Amino acid sequence: MSSAPIAPRMAPGVKLAIFTDFDGTLVDIAERPEEVEVPVALAHQLERAARELDSALAVITGRQIEDIDHFLAPLTLPVAGAHGSQRRRVDGSIEGLDADTLTAAEEIAGQLESLIVDNPELIIERKKGAVALHYRQAPDLEYACRIAMEEATYNDDRFDLIHGKMVIEARPHGMSKGTALKAFMQEAPFRDRTPIFIGDDVTDEDGFIAAQELGGIGIKLGTGKTAAKMRIADVDSVHSLIQGLGDMAANSREHELQTA
Numbered sequence: 001m002s003s004a005p006i007a008p009r010m011a012p013g014v015k016l017a018i019f020t021d022f023d024g025t026l027v028d029i030a031e032r033p034e035e036v037e038v039p040v041a042l043a044h045q046l047e048r049a050a051r052e053l054d055s056a057l058a059v060i061t062g063r064q065i066e067d068i069d070h071f072l073a074p075l076t077l078p079v080a081g082a083h084g085s086q087r088r089r090v091d092g093s094i095e096g097l098d099a100d101t102l103t104a105a106e107e108i109a110g111q112l113e114s115l116i117v118d119n120p121e122l123i124i125e126r127k128k129g130a131v132a133l134h135y136r137q138a139p140d141l142e143y144a145c146r147i148a149m150e151e152a153t154y155n156d157d158r159f160d161l162i163h164g165k166m167v168i169e170a171r172p173h174g175m176s177k178g179t180a181l182k183a184f185m186q187e188a189p190f191r192d193r194t195p196i197f198i199g200d201d202v203t204d205e206d207g208f209i210a211a212q213e214l215g216g217i218g219i220k221l222g223t224g225k226t227a228a229k230m231r232i233a234d235v236d237s238v239h240s241l242i243q244g245l246g247d248m249a250a251n252s253r254e255h256e257l258q259t260a
């Protein structure tokens with residue numbers, strides 16, 4: 001006896017909001033920040049999932065919003081950039097930092113100049129309100145980078161240091177991927193949905209915790225200690241998961257229409 005394939009649906013009344021990290025989650029890690037390879041199909045997959053989720057899909061990243069727009073062009077999604085320092089809502093309005101914090105971040109970057117001149121294999125990324133110091137091309141300089149970042153932020157309690165993948169970043173105090181996720185969740189179209197946050201790095205832990213505090217799920221890509229309740233294997237699996245969640249939302253909508 002043959003049976004029709006099952007079209008998976010969400011339980012009645014359950015609607016998801018998807019939040020995803022970018023580097024190491026939507027795209028594989030590259031040697032340099034500008035060298036990431038973005039699969040041609042990625043923007044289309046995200047656009048389709050966002051459509052099925054009534055636009056409740058956002059990127060929460062350490063990158064600047066403009067970087068995400070560049071990599072996903074012509075798609076423009078809601079994005080929290082620079083670890084929550086900047087946030088573009090679904091209506092396109094932007095929440096940013098005050099001028100003093102922006103200036104302070106520029107000053108931190110300025111204090112790192114001599115280190116970069118002496119060690120041109122290091123990369124400094126100046127963001128609006130944050131600074132990243134990359135040592136992927138010179139792993140032996142990790143300790144020197146750490147000391148330089150500590151000195152550049154010494155006595156400035158407006159910034160916290162966070163360690164990512166071969167990078168040390170200065171992030172405004174009180175900002176995180178968790179605060180960004182919670183801010184989105186207070187607004188349409190995210191409000192009253194169940195959040196899923198997908199990420200791969202230590203800086204994603206705040207996002208996992210925030211999603212789970214709101215009744216959702218954190219999904220960690222790869223190994224390592226995590227607060228996330230679930231794990232996923234690799235970037236390709238993340239793409240499939242996002243596609244699958246979009247399918248489920250579409251199936252649920254169709255089922256509701258048929259049974260109305």
Ligand SMILES: O=P(O)(O)OC[C@H]1O[C@H](O[C@H]2O[C@H](CO)[C@@H](O)[C@H](O)[C@H]2O)[C@H](O)[C@@H](O)[C@@H]1O
Nearest residue numbers: 022023029030031032033061062063136165167
């Ligand atoms: O929060 P994310 O979207 O994961 O962004 C975190 C940082 O990602 C980028 O740096 C990392 O990816 C680079 C490209 O693969 C890699 O070369 C680097 O070593 C990684 O640390 C980005 O450049 C940073 O601004 C983000 O904060």
